Amino acid sequence: MSEPIVSIRNVSKKFPGGVVAVDQVSFDIGQNEFFALLGPSGCGKTTLLRMISGLEPMSGGQILIGGEDMANTPPNKRPTNMVFQSYAVFPHMTVEQNVAYGLKVTGVAADETKRRVAEALDMVKLTELAARKPDQMSGGQRQRVALARALVKRPKVLLLDEPLSALDAKLREDMRLELTRLQETVGITFIIVTHDQDEALSMASRIAVMEKGAVQQIATPAELYEHPVNRFVADFIGKVNLIDARVTSQSATAVHCEAKGLGRIDLPANKPCGATVCIATRPEKLKITRQEPQEPGLVKVQGLVRDVAYYGDTSHVVVEAADGLNLAINMQNDSRGGGAGVARGQKVWVHWLPAESIILTE
Amino acid sequence: MESWRDNRFVFWLLSLPGTFWISLFFIVPLSVLWIYSFGEKTGITDVAITWTGQNYGRVIEPVYLQIMWKSLWVSAVSTLICLLLAYPIAFAICFAPDRWKPILLLITILPFWINLLIRTYALLAVFRTNGYVNKAIGWLWNGIDWLFGGQHPFQPLELLYNNGSVIAGLVYVYLPFMVLPLYATVERLDKSYLEASLDLGASQLRTLLSVTVPLTMPGIVSGVILVFIPSLGAFLTPALLGGANAIMIGNVIETQFKSANDWPFGAALSFVLIYATFGILALRWAITARSKGVEF
Incomplete structure (x- = not known):
């Protein structure tokens, strides 16, 4: 500057x-x-x-x-x-x-x-x-x-x-x-x-x-x-999914933790974290599929669609997973017809790339 | 709220007591007085309504014009002093912490709770030759004089029975009437106007003259009217504090109705005063119309 x-x-x-x-x-x-x-x-x-x-x-x-x-x-x-x-x-x-x-x-x-x-x-x-x-x-x-x-x-x-x-x-x-x-x-x-x-x-x-x-x-x-x-x-800035997690071990490039509702997950991290962290993920980074995604390395969890709010360009979906974990997902309605393609009460998979999550230590 | 046009019956019903009251105790007696002002005194208590204009003719005799002129300037000076005193008071109350405001306002209106006559007699005790003002000044004077050898003992000041004591009395009595409307206006004044003026580079004095005074003009005008009009008709204060030297038009009117027993002339004098009041109110409306944009 x-x-x-x-x-x-x-x-x-x-x-x-x-x-x-x-x-x-x-x-x-x-x-x-x-x-x-x-x-x-x-x-x-x-x-x-x-x-x-x-x-x-x-x-x-x-x-x-x-x-x-x-x-x-x-x-x-x-x-x-x-x-x-x-x-x-x-x-x-x-x-x-x-x-x-x-x-x-x-x-x-x-x-x-x-x-x-x-x-x-x-x-x-x-x-x-x-x-x-x-x-x-x-x-x-x-x-x-x-x-x-x-x-x-x-x-x-x-x-x-x-x-x-x-x-x-x-x-x-x-x-x-x-x-x-x-x-x-x-x-x-x-x-x-x-x-x-x-x-x-x-x-x-x-x-x-x-x-x-x-x-x-x-x-x-x-x-x-x-x-x-x-x-x-x-x-405060935008919407975010905040998930509390307990750190089990940490290497130079990743942190292994036990997250509420998600079980054991590995996230990339380049600085030391304490015993507990908060995993923050923006709703638009989360994806919904009917079938279990097969790609390796994804963070994934199965849950029930609790709520679908249609906003025209996007739909805001809330999925409830195990342990009472609620995940907010923003879906782009990028093709006509069907809107979000999910309905309340459906069983779905929510997944995202570990790199899309931010590890917050405070 | 609904307009009264939507509920004519309710409107008439609700306005009935007020209309009755105003008619019986204000319009009717005032009309009687107005008719009296065109009458002639025919005996000690008898008055004949002859529709003569000679009562009004007498009003413009120099002796009465002089008293009227004096009443005008005494009232004007009192009003100005009230304004200069009340403006900072109103601001002080507005900028005081919230829990202090009611107490400060109470102190302002506290003298109202005491009878006017008693308050005026209290002023006599303060201003008379061996009153508290003279005692205080004398104590100071003699103290200083003693230091310098005691050559000039204190001569009590003649504070009573002159225009000054009447003005002091009027200011004392009518100050709350100035403070209250000013306070109401200042309280509603958005303080960011004053901050904006400072922020734009104006000094405190410039802000006061260019922003604060124009924006509080509604309160100033209300206060001036509330003080000036009653001052103009005051008779108790000049009678007690001014004595024979400082009578005002109110005292002349009182004399006509009481000791002189000349109701027609008293009525004519009263109506000249009322017309003057109307003139001042018309002036107020003119100002209101001119400074449109400032909420009155």
Whole structure:
């Protein structure tokens, strides 16, 4: 990574009453990144974002933006701008006045303000609505105002707090594409806070998964999905089958274990595991067959189809095996007719390649 | 909820007691008074309704105009002081921890629970020549003076029976009327507007002037009306704290109805005051219409 634009070092936030919202978090965000802070509500992601903006004082640690320590820089002097969850578009000002506000209060010359406001409005396609008041606009339009108002300041970092959560599903989809497009156009680092994993996976170049005030993993979307480092990340990002297993022995390349419902299985592993592990496997990696698969080396188990949910492109099947082990399988409905081809109550075999499973040690 | 159009009978039934009450105790007496204002005093207690305009003619005599003008500015100054005091109070209550809010609000409205007359007499005890304010200042003054050799003993300040004491009394009595609507508006104000303003580079002062004040304007207007209108008609506070030097229009009206026994003129004065009030309310509606987009 090139010179980081934001460095977060041992940052903590303790609220009065003893709640620790952010606990000793450290990481760097690079130039031009679309960085997502992802986690369930109450994980500290919004608090962290607000500490970057300066709106929330830190209890400890250090935040550097563009190499400068922000400890004594109030929010109105920081090179960051925020798009608020509620948008916070000033209701007593027109769209144009809203966008111009940040330039006016910092003494940018009138003609330059005018030009930059026009540019910003053009960028978010609001030129026609410049004279409107916010109460005459839809949620999506108000959000564009909030975006233009922040981007017109040409910040080093744009902070977005759950920017899509107040929009309806269709608009959210469009806005995701637009935000990625916008980020590529303006070339500013975006830091987005979201609780929606789809949002983070589809937009961000890197994601920090947070839980209970701590960062669990920072990685690209594909790495997070395919190589989660722990049970929380595996479970939070996408769907996953988690199977507890007891390690019986381990060689240099494989771990032999006794898994609940699966019996003795061998999985590839290149680092030492403890006495117990958790085997994580994504539902789409699992296959269903009527007959017992004969290929060697597969992880396989027989079970009863408990549930079939048809989603058009895919079907989500739940198979119950021995020991009360429930396996979720996502089947691609890649040929017409018959859907998943399995029905509730059927006896089937579920199998997958051992390499598709992830061994989680924590 | 259903519109009252869907349930006309229920609507009429429910509005009956209120209509009755308003008619009997407000509209009817006010109409009587209005008719009186066009009457002439014919004896000690007799009034003949002659539809004369001379009562209103008397209202614009300099002596009354002067008192009216003074009532206006005394009320205006009191209202302004209330606003300047109440604005930070309202914010302090809003930003206080949740369990403190009810207590702070209670403290604000606590004086309401005590009779106005008693509260005003209490102010007399505070402001009079050997009252608590003078005692406190005198103690400080004499203390400092003693350090410098005791050349200038303290002369008690004349704090009572002037416009200042009336304003102080009005501010004291009407402050809660300013705090409560302001508090209601500030409480509803989305604090992210203020954060957005700071985030966009505005200073605290700029945020206050460009964002906070415009967005709390509904509360400011309500508070100003709630304080200014009753101040304009106040008679107890100026009577007790202002004495003969600082009478307001309310005292003149009271005198006309009581000691002077001139009901027609008192009625005319009252109605001029009511018309002035209507004018202020019309001004409020004009402001409301202009700042559309801000929820009132």
